[in-house]
Amino acid sequence: MSIVESTSQDGISAVLVSWQRPKNIDVIVAELRRVEAVREIIVWNNNPDIALSVPGCKVINSSHNFMPFARYSAAALASCNTLLFQDDDMMFHKVGIERAYAELLRSPDRIYGSEGRNLENGTYVFQPAYGECDIALGQFMLFTKALLCGTLGKLVGLAPFERGDDIAFSMLSGRKPMALNLPYDDLGIQDDVALFRQPGHGSKRQLMVDRVKLLMATPAKTRRQLVVDRFKRLVTSPC
Helix, strand or coil: CCHHHHHCEEEEEEEEEECCCHHHHHHHHHHHCCCCCEEEEEEEECCCCCCCCCCCCEEEECCCCCHHHHHHHHHCCCCEEEEEEECCCEEECHHHHHHHHHHHHHCCCCCEECCEECEECCEECCCCECEECCEECCCEEEEEHHHHHHHHHHHHHHCCCCCCHHHHHHHHCCCCCEECCCCEEECCCCCCCCHHHCCCHHHHHHHHHHHHHHHHHCCHHHHHHHHHHHHHHHHHCCC
16 A cells, blocks of 8 residues: 555545636536545636635635646645546536446556547547547546656646646556546537637647657656756746
8 A cells, every 4th residue: 555545535536627617516516426436526716706615615716727737736635545637518427437436446557537539650639539548638537646646746847838737647647548438418518718719729739748758758867857957947036
């Protein structure tokens, strides 16, 4: 048993990031509460213009939109061994969450998603992929806290980023994710605030692929020195 496992409880901590769809949170939370394994729900509100209050949930109201990286900060506060990241434009059904959790308990050394993407010769392919794949989309990611802890240092080295946290986590996690094609209700996937509608969405996701590949090709000693150099720049720069 790892230190992480010995200090955390069994079950799932669900982490939701809210931005422009606050009304969806109550719907998603209601379904999550039907899942016996979900012991904790953390909601990170990235919209500084509103203050969310979700009864029975741990809510963090941020003064800034930290984009998807916020959920990794929230994950650090989670109390359970297993973490679930879920987007606010989809409501995954109880049966699908339970299926993914059963798969994780059988083989906990990978990320379980609903839909994936693959890479072809280093190029991000915008076509759905199921089964074992290169990337599990951030719409649904179920994984152990131990897996995240083993990857978080490299993820932090890539921050801040506006897009592609799911790409980085998937590629750095040590084993290809499994996309299970889980049932869900559409709560606004194609709406006006969907991230894919923003200019440069595709190029930003490809950029993350390129950054991760470069990171993976860089020797560990060099990576450590880059972190030290970056820290020195931060502490010596004016506030």
